Amino acid sequence: MELNIALLPGDGIGPEVVDQAVKVVDAVAEKFGHQIKWASGLTGAAAIDAVGDPYPESTHKICMAADAVLFGAIGHPRYDNDPKAPVRPEQGLLKMRKKLGLFANVRPTFTFPSLIDNSPLKRERIEGTDLIILRELTGGIYFGERGRKDNGDTAFDTCTYTREEVKRLAKLGFEMAMNRRKKLCCVDKANVLESSRLWRETVQDMETDFPEVEVSYEFVDAVAMRLVQWPSSYDVLITENLFGDILTDEASVISGSMGLMPSASIGVHTSLFEPIHGSYPQAAGKDIANPLATVLSAAMMLEDAFDLKDEASLIRAVTNQSLAEGIVTEDLAGKSKAYKTSEVGDWLAAQVR
Amino acid sequence: MELNIALLPGDGIGPEVVDQAVKVVDAVAEKFGHQIKWASGLTGAAAIDAVGDPYPESTHKICMAADAVLFGAIGHPRYDNDPKAPVRPEQGLLKMRKKLGLFANVRPTFTFPSLIDNSPLKRERIEGTDLIILRELTGGIYFGERGRKDNGDTAFDTCTYTREEVKRLAKLGFEMAMNRRKKLCCVDKANVLESSRLWRETVQDMETDFPEVEVSYEFVDAVAMRLVQWPSSYDVLITENLFGDILTDEASVISGSMGLMPSASIGVHTSLFEPIHGSYPQAAGKDIANPLATVLSAAMMLEDAFDLKDEASLIRAVTNQSLAEGIVTEDLAGKSKAYKTSEVGDWLAAQVR
Numbered sequence: 186m187e188l189n190i191a192l193l194p195g196d197g198i199g200p201e202v203v204d205q206a207v208k209v210v211d212a213v214a215e216k217f218g219h220q221i222k223w224a225s226g227l228t229g230a231a232a233i234d235a236v237g238d239p240y241p242e243s244t245h246k247i248c249m250a251a252d253a254v255l256f257g258a259i260g261h262p263r264y265d266n267d268p269k270a271p272v273r274p275e276q277g278l279l280k281m282r283k284k285l286g287l288f289a290n291v292r293p294t295f296t297f298p299s300l301i302d303n304s305p306l307k308r309e310r311i312e313g314t315d316l317i318i319l320r321e322l323t324g325g326i327y328f329g330e331r332g333r334k335d336n337g338d339t340a341f342d343t344c345t346y347t348r349e350e351v352k353r354l355a356k357l358g359f360e361m362a363m364n365r366r367k368k369l370c371c372v373d374k375a376n377v378l379e380s381s382r383l384w385r386e387t388v389q390d391m392e393t394d395f396p397e398v399e400v401s402y403e404f405v406d407a408v409a410m411r412l413v414q415w416p417s418s419y420d421v422l423i424t425e426n427l428f429g430d431i432l433t434d435e436a437s438v439i440s441g442s443m444g445l446m447p448s449a450s451i452g453v454h455t456s457l458f459e460p461i462h463g464s465y466p467q468a469a470g471k472d473i474a475n476p477l478a479t480v481l482s483a484a485m486m487l488e489d490a491f492d493l494k495d496e497a498s499l500i501r502a503v504t505n506q507s508l509a510e511g512i513v514t515e516d517l518a519g520k521s522k523a524y525k526t527s528e529v530g531d532w533l534a535a536q537v538r
Numbered sequence: 539m540e541l542n543i544a545l546l547p548g549d550g551i552g553p554e555v556v557d558q559a560v561k562v563v564d565a566v567a568e569k570f571g572h573q574i575k576w577a578s579g580l581t582g583a584a585a586i587d588a589v590g591d592p593y594p595e596s597t598h599k600i601c602m603a604a605d606a607v608l609f610g611a612i613g614h615p616r617y618d619n620d621p622k623a624p625v626r627p628e629q630g631l632l633k634m635r636k637k638l639g640l641f642a643n644v645r646p647t648f649t650f651p652s653l654i655d656n657s658p659l660k661r662e663r664i665e666g667t668d669l670i671i672l673r674e675l676t677g678g679i680y681f682g683e684r685g686r687k688d689n690g691d692t693a694f695d696t697c698t699y700t701r702e703e704v705k706r707l708a709k710l711g712f713e714m715a716m717n718r719r720k721k722l723c724c725v726d727k728a729n730v731l732e733s734s735r736l737w738r739e740t741v742q743d744m745e746t747d748f749p750e751v752e753v754s755y756e757f758v759d760a761v762a763m764r765l766v767q768w769p770s771s772y773d774v775l776i777t778e779n780l781f782g783d784i785l786t787d788e789a790s791v792i793s794g795s796m797g798l799m800p801s802a803s804i805g806v807h808t809s810l811f812e813p814i815h816g817s818y819p820q821a822a823g824k825d826i827a828n829p830l831a832t833v834l835s836a837a838m839m840l841e842d843a844f845d846l847k848d849e850a851s852l853i854r855a856v857t858n859q860s861l862a863e864g865i866v867t868e869d870l871a872g873k874s875k876a877y878k879t880s881e882v883g884d885w886l887a888a889q890v891r
């Protein structure tokens with residue numbers, strides 16, 4: 186099979202961790218007889234520096250021509266604490282999401298038995314946690330009208346949703362739940378927001394199409410509590426863009442394995458796979474960043490975008506093996522030997538072969 | 539001193555827990571020679587049932603005439619999962635906040651040494667946690683324009699903030715920080731939202747007026763993570779209404795003592811004190827609910843609204859004593875004897891005397 190993959194390393198540790206995923210995917214392709222064509226594009230601060238645009242048209246063309254996109258991370262400290270900077274790396278992210286129609290961000294949270302004690306939560310609270318948050322990614326207050334009035338003294342943002350946007354996201358959620366434990370939680374603030382009432386209404390109307398799925402409706406503030414109290418009680422959660430931003434990050438710390446969590450963004454034109462961690466600028470260029478989240482994102486890509494289940498399983502197996510044998514970067518090494526980012530990548534690729 | 543206090547018991551367990559706070563405050567007043575005038579008003583589902591309005595004008599008059607308001611909880615299961623109900627108890631809450639000008643919700647999170655092991659978080663993560671979230675309570679998307687278009691298929695909500703609203707809240711935050719560990723964190727989403735950029739700008743402009751306060755700016759998603767990872771690293775956090783709703787609830791579960799956490803809402807016309815827990819309808823009328831959060835809210839009221847520091851300290855002392863001696867309701871009793879709500883109130887009042 187021929188796989189056309191766009192590669193967007195981005196900023197900070199992005200390029201280093203993406204490199205390891207490429208090594209591993211190349212090894213898998215060799216073993217299974219696939220042809221991979223990688224096409225690299227600039228994004229984020231790196232793209233601002235090169236061409237003044239965090240998501241340039243040239244990069245967009247590369248993504249549109251590809252079957253899937255593998256993404257590192259973007260963000261640079263130069264732009265932090267400067268809300269007035271005219272062009273910011275994050276704008277590239279939002280532009281990319283919109284132009285590629287990446288309407289659903291899929292964020293699994295699960296535990297690795299060997300890492301469970303890294304969690305800030307007690308073991309008995311998180312054991313068995315295996316949930317997915319499905320975040321709407323191209324609507325809501327992120328993309329609504331915004332601006333200033335009264336000489337800049339009043340600022341406003343608008344959260345808008347259409348029934349079709351909610352349906353599209355919710356349908357994915359119902360389908361995922363059907364392939365899992367058949368529980369769906371719609372997270373909203375329907376006691377206050379009109380857009381949330383539209384969400385709740387729409388999901389309620391869809392219940393009859395998925396009679397086997399047990400649907401619950403919870404307010405976002407209650408979910409923010411229960412995610413810490415009883416994360417294992419959730420299966421699939423669906424929610425709008427801003428709530429999803431907050432809850433996915435909150436959920437990411439409960440497993441104790443944030444450096445390992447992959448994610449997917451499912452789109453109209455293509456889909457994109459990326460580690461959930463950021464660009465971690467302090468570690469950039471030091472060959473110390475943990476590449477496993479990116480490697481696992483590549484596994485998600487092979488499975489979801491190309492239906493290559495065995496290939497994905499093999500990547501997950503060698504990843505687990507690296508954890509079991511302690512071939513890990515300093516964040517997980519504890520008192521044992523810490524391997525370099527590139528060494529972990531080489532080891533995983535060798536195991537695949 | 540004469541204290542005019544409006545009493546809004548509300549729904550569910552509200553009346554029972556408020557009763558205990560009244561007992562304790564009456565005992566304190568007797569001991570210190572104060573005159574208390576309690577004036578009760580209806581709110582929530584109880585008020586909808588009686589007069590069709592969850593915050594009737596008669597109740598508003600009582601609050602306006604009082605020096606402070608002691609509030610129980612509102613909410614009734616009859617209204618859950620029914621986003622289309624024409625009148626909902628929560629509307630009373632929002633109306634009350636707006637009409638009383640309760641612009642700042644003060645939510646402390648701290649640990650009780652004897653209860654720390656109830657937390658879902660590991661002891662070493664939460665020890666020493668003592669933070670306050672200051673949530674803007676009368677602006678933002680809770681009170682902006684909202685509605686439907688396209689025959690109901692499009693819904694929108696608007697988040698609006700003025701510089702004055704931000705200043706008023708931030709000023710309180712700076713002042714609180716000055717009386718504490720002098721750290722202030724402004725929580726926003728300035729990388730996306732215009733209203734957040736106004737927040738950040740305004741707080742940045744105020745930094746020179748409080749040179750001793752160390753100010754940090756963090757995105758709401760990052761704070762949702764760090765609250766679980768390192769809650770003790772925070773002192774005072776200020777944020778807008780919706781972010782505050784989510785973060786205060788998230789923070790409330792980390793101490794392991796949610797049933798004990800008081801809160802204050804500071805207003806233009808008066809101020810209001812209430813436990814952070816809800817109306818807990820399943821327990822209503824059973825004399826089993828934990829009254830300590832309401833009793834501690836009354837202590838906050840004596841201190842903040844009436845400057846009665848010794849009186850407040852006495853209430854806190856007897857509360858700690860009840861915890862130490864195990865005079866507690868079933869939620870805290872473990873394998874020991876559980877006391878009734880009313881028995882705990884009686885015991886506290888007797889200790890005060």
Ligand SMILES: CC(C)[C@H](C(=O)O)[C@@H](O)C(=O)O
Nearest residue numbers: 275276278279430729730759
């Ligand atoms: C960088 C920022 C715009 C972005 C978001 O809020 O969507 C990030 O937090 C994320 O979750 O991918």
Ligand SMILES: CC(C)[C@H](C(=O)O)[C@@H](O)C(=O)O
Nearest residue numbers: 376377406628629631632783
């Ligand atoms: C009931 C609801 C409207 C309310 C809010 O969101 O403000 C509640 O969650 C709270 O935090 O007091």
